[in-house]
Amino acid sequence: MSPRERHWKYRLSFFYPKEEDSGVFICTTPEGYSNSIEVNIAPVHCGALNPLDPQLEIHxxxxxxxxxxxxxxPLGYILHGDSSVMCLANVTA
Incomplete structure (x- = not known):
């Protein structure tokens, strides 16, 4: 980051966030400009997957x-589609 950018760019980091860390955060520059962001920290759980086909094995x-x-x-069957999925948060507006 250039010295000029240090007057108006800020970084907000959370390490080991907890739900009580949620809230509105405001950064104000030395010149009086400010920006705010609302952060909502919530646990994400995807739940168990239930296969529609009894031959599909889920680990x-x-x-x-x-x-x-x-x-x-199982041997003799062919998997169509992705071989894995990752649990991610749903982002809604």
Whole structure:
């Protein structure tokens, strides 16, 4: 970051965020300009996946955000589609 940018660019970081860290944060420059952002921290759980086809095998160790579920088929079957999915937060406006 250039020295000029240090007067108007700010970074907000959360390490080990908790729900009580939610709120409105305001940064004000030395010149009096300000920006605000509302942050809502909430736990993300994806829940168990239930296959529609009894031949589809699902290997899911966790249901938290960034957990991965892997799909496979028994010998003689072919998997169509992605072999894994990742639990991510739904973003709605």
């Amino acid at each position: 899911q160790e966790d249901d938290k955000m960034t957990a991965v579920a892997n799909f496979s088929c």
